Amino acid sequence: MSTLDIELQSVTKSYGVVPVVRNMSLAVPPGEFVSILGPSGCGKTTTLNMIAGFAAPSAGDIRIRGRSQVRVSPENRNIGLVFQNYALFPHMTVAENVGFGLKMRKVPRAEMEGRIVEALESVHLSGFADRYPRELSGGQQQRVALARAIAPRPSVLLLDEPLSNLDLKLREAMRIELKEIQAALGMTFIYVTHDQEEAMAMSDRIVVMWQGEIAQAGRPADIYRHPQSSFVANFIGRSNLIPVSSFRSSADGTEILLGSSGLRLTSSDRPVADAPRFLCIRPESLRITGDAETASAGGNRLTGTLRRIVNLGAQLDLSIEIAPELSLSVVIPSSQSGLLPAIGEECRVFVAAEDVTLLSH
The missing domain is CATH 2.40.50.100 (RNA polymerase II/Efflux pump adaptor protein, barrel-sandwich hybrid domain)
Incomplete structure (x- = not known):
């Protein structure tokens, strides 16, 4: 088995003759928090969609734990997803929302109940199981979405600007909480954002994208202190x-x-x-x-x-x-x-x- 959770090997994505992602290679070991950072239109969300299986690469290979995923459907990739909009079912309780993916996977009821409790504990929402989304704050709803994504115990969690709908104070608090949850779970997170402060605050490694390519990748402090281009110097800080x-x-x-x-x-x-x-x-x-x-x-x-x-x-x-x-x-x-x-x-x-x-x- 590969020692890497995710590998992108010379991945390119084009729509017609327009390349959106160009010859991108990335290796992510288990338990790393990696942020893909860049301005709108740089290819970061397209990259996330290819890892998730919502878009197929035009060239190259995407591997999860050593296995190619190019011909694997999204539901069979063992990946968790958290989006910008929480996408919670308003008519379901918190517990029912968290258990929805488990129910679709036909997880036995007793095991499903245990996993729901475990997932809610991991996002600090024990005691909220019987509430409905309308009874929760924005930050609590986002944590329910996170619990739903981690309940099936995916190999990797993909997060697409999950904090952008929150106000500034709550967003800053959730940065700290999200990193603490990731560290406690020991799970690999791939986090897409255009907010450089968010990426700096949470990431083990930042991948800065520009015009479909990796402009620079490295630890936040290294990228900040030693930018390799005027674009990175301007975009980070x-x-x-x-x-x-x-x-x-x-x-x-x-x-x-x-x-x-x-x-x-x-x-x-x-x-x-x-x-x-x-x-x-x-x-x-x-x-x-x-x-x-x-x-x-x-x-x-x-x-x-x-x-x-x-x-x-x-x-x-x-x-x-x-x-x-x-x-x-x-x-x-x-x-x-x-x-x-x-x-x-x-x-x-x-x-x-x-x-x-x-x-x-």
Whole structure:
């Protein structure tokens, strides 16, 4: 038996002459929480539909626990599904909704009752078995949908933007709960979303899709700190993306000329193949410095003019102009507001060389 729960092997899906997913390969080991993340139209839902069996690949193979699923119908793939709309039967109780899939599989009544209790306990809904969907909150309804999906004990659970209908506070609470449930079950989750915060908060690994292809895959922290393209840098979090006009190797890494500004920065990155076209600096990697700090060695120091301060509560979002038509976004804790000059005055910023990422595209 394969050591992987899911394998996509050079999978392509086209509608007519239009490719929606292109030559996609992905390997998911047991118990991993993988988010497929990307903007609308990037191919993420099509990928999920091919794993579920609702769409057939135009080329390539999809394997679950080592067995090809291309000719296996959706109901025979032993996969659980949770959708954006809860799709609960309003005339059925919670227990009847959770047991519906088991009933279709003709699971013996005594075993079915035990599995319903077990599934409701796993989503923290013990005591809700006799209620109807209309008597539940949105978050509780979503947990019923989750319990219904896990009651048949599937190999893999596929989730298609299941939290998007919830309000912000409930969505944030359900992120934590969903990850805790997944960890407790030890089940493989494939989670489709366009919300990068959701993916960052829950995933063991993120697969970022763009125009039908995998733009980058890896641990959330690695993707955030080391994006491999300007698209990923922009899509995951916020970035200062600055064109590189020229570069040269130095003892500390790479020295970069910023556009036509005449300013230079040092990055600890070294170009491997293609020449860097952009550099990326996360706003929180920049910090405001005082006169004493500017004299210390190492890193990059820039002087600009403070143009804007936006108060975000716990943080301040600054815009600092370091050259004509070249401004940096800087995010600092609100507690450091005392370090700031008045708007329109000179402001010094520092960024470490390891926080300057070079991007070839």
